Every structure is written in structure tokens, then in C-alpha cells.
Amino acid sequence: MSDVPDLEGLLEQAMQMQQQLMAAQDRARAAEVQGQAGGGAVKVTMTGGGEVTRVRIDPAVVDPAEVDLLEVLVLAALHDAAAKAQAVQSEAMGPLAGLGLGEGGGGGLGELGGLGGLLGDAT
Numbered sequence: 001m002s003d004v005p006d007l008e009g010l011l012e013q014a015m016q017m018q019q020q021l022m023a024a025q026d027r028a029r030a031a032e033v034q035g036q037a038g039g040g041a042v043k044v045t046m047t048g049g050g051e052v053t054r055v056r057i058d059p060a061v062v063d064p065a066e067v068d069l070l071e072v073l074v075l076a077a078l079h080d081a082a083a084k085a086q087a088v089q090s091e092a093m094g095p096l097a098g099l100g101l102g103e104g105g106g107g108g109l110g111e112l113g114g115l116g117g118l119l120g121d122a123t
Contacts, residue, residue: 028092035081048088
């Protein structure tokens, strides 16, 4: 036997890992999560890819004298949804997450990076 690595086998493994990574990212992007605040008074639905698809506000918390409280609740619900979307991405990556392929190296949470500016750096 030779000490030369099987380059064809390594290439095949790398291609399989890339396909698994892409499939995991697609599943995570398609997943929906819901963040909430104020005991569910404000709910935000977001995809695993970070796209906010719905904001629902209980009319009982809409008080013109307390708009600042409503703003805080919306922001808190967005933070909650973003954290859940990030968890979905991490879970979807599974063992591939430790390979450094998710963030910046092929997609992953890069889509959530745009939310950082919207939500502050607390995503």
C-alpha cells in the first residue's frame, strides 16, 4: 500500500459534505420560528434564514400614551425570533457546524447578519 492519500475518495467525501451542508441550510432557511414578548402580546414570525414574515400585536397593548412600551415589546420579540432562527440554523448544521462551514464559509447565519443592524448587536 502507498502512503499517498486517495485524492479521488477525499474529493468525493468533500462533495458529499458540501451537499449535506447545502441541504441543511435549505431546511433551516425554510423553517419558521416565532419570537414573542409581553407574555405573547407581541409575536414575530421569522424564517430560519432571518426573513421576518409576520408581526402580530394584541390590540390590548396598543395604547397611544405608551408607544415606547410597544416599541420595546416589538424589539424584544424580534430578538427572541432571531435567537430562535439562529438556533434552527445551528441545529440544522449538526456535526457540520464544528467544521466552520456555516458562518461566512458557505452561507449559514450570514443571512442573519443583516438583522444585526436592525436589532442591534444582541442577535
